Amino acid sequence: MTISLFGKTFGTTMAALVVAMSVSSGAAAATTLRFAHPTPQNDLQHKLAEKFKEEVEAQSNGDLKVQIFPNGQLGNDAQMIDGARSGIIDITLSGLNNFTGMVPEAGAFELPFMFADSAAAYQALDGAPGQEVMDKLPALGLKGLAFPENGFREITNNRGPxxxxxxxxxxxxxxxxxxxxxxxxxxLGANPQQLPVAELYTALETGVVDAQDHPLGIVVSFNFNEVQKYLSITNHAYSALLMVMNQKRFDSLTPEQQQIVEKAAADATAMQRQMNGEQTEAMIKTLEDEGMKVNRDVDTAAFQQAIQPVWKTYIDQNGDEMIKSIQSVSDTEPRS
Structure with a gap:
């Protein structure tokens, strides 16, 4: 991974961080929390950040302020997570997959076809399995706040359904x-290539890659429909987000302020999950209206059979404890 990922040079990222810190230090009468996330302002992740800001500032009577930095202004996902660990950033929101290098067991949540629907995912994320992930974060300098929703991943490409x-x-x-x-x-015979999401539009436009998979909200907010012809509703994996805060920064707040932050994160997550569910069909229609060809006739059983070795590889590397924990609290059927 290079420091130019997400189209940001190291100098640009550091300049933004310096501005953020100077703005924060200038507010003598209030504590300002810097909240960075990777998506554009039309994405539901930004709506979550705005809801969090609104509630924190209102409930703290202005003693806490939240400054939002959307669209990867403070770096790519890895840089923002590192920033939150070091305290340069106070709060960040990123895909759970971006934490699996530090918490490998969390990869169980993204195993293909782990969850039948969002409700099953919520049961696991909001229950004991999700707490097991949260409990590992303080050792990394992070306080886990919530698991917002990225959503079920779908496949787009330029070749066919x-x-x-x-x-x-x-x-x-x-x-x-x-x-x-x-x-x-x-x-499954594809040629996977890792690319940061900020570089993906150009990569699709220029033919560096033919296809990609993301939840619908990302397809819409990043305008991938402009450079992709086909959308297949595969629901092949559920992708959670993880909202974290620098642990020392959290500990520096008063107990009352800590409760405000935790409740605001929970409320903003509930709102974002609900909005994502309500807008799913509308997003599909929007993409169709803008020219994408959408198919839902996916042979899910064939995919589930074909990916059995992927589950085995995960278990060989990480054990099956987290899988069993997830299956014990959700409606997930074993596939291993």
């Missing part, structure tokens, strides 16, 4: 840093 595993064969597929998803696409 994806209906069965063979349809992926030979596709140059952009993937994130999730080991399980990389393994899945490689297993």
């Amino acid at each position: 994806i209906r069965e595993p063979a349809d992926l064969k030979g596709l140059r597929m952009r993937v994130n840093n999730s080991i399980t998803l990389n393994n899945m696409f490689e297993r």
Whole structure:
């Protein structure tokens, strides 16, 4: 990974951080929390940040302020997470997959076809399995606040509809840093290539990659429909987000302020999850209206059968304790 990921040079990122810190230090009468996230302002992740800001500032009577930095202004996901660990950034929001290098067991949540629907994912994330992940974060300098929703991942490409595993064969597929998803696409015959999301539009436009997978909200907010012809509703993996805060910064707040921050994170997450669910069909219609060809006739059973070795690889590397924990509290059926 280079320091120019997400189209940001190191100098630009540091300049933004200096500005953020100077703004924060200038507010003598209030504590300012710097909240960075990777998506554009039309994305639901930004709506979550705005809701969090509104509630924190209102409930603290202005003693706490929240300054939002959207669209990767303070760096790529890895840089923002590092910034939150070091305290340069106070709060960040990123895909759970971006934490699996530090908490490998969390990769179980992104195993293909782990969850039948969002409700099953919420049961696991808001229950004991999710808490197991949260409990590992303080040792990394982080306080876990909530698991907002990125959503079920769908596949877009420029070759044709994806209906069965063979349809992926030979596709140059952009993937994130999730080991399980990389393994899945490689297993299905695609050619996975890791790219940061900020570089993906150009990569699709220029033909560096043919295809990608993301939840619908990301497809819409990053305008991938402009450079992709086909959308297949595969629901092949559920992607959670993780909202974290610098642990020392959290500990420096009063107990009352800590409760305000935690409640605001929970309320903003509930709102964002609800909005995402309500807007799913509308997003599909928008993409269709703008010219994408959408298919839902996906042979899910064939995909589930084909990815069995991906589950085995995860278990060989990490054990099956987290999988069993997830299955014990959700409606998930075992696939391993």
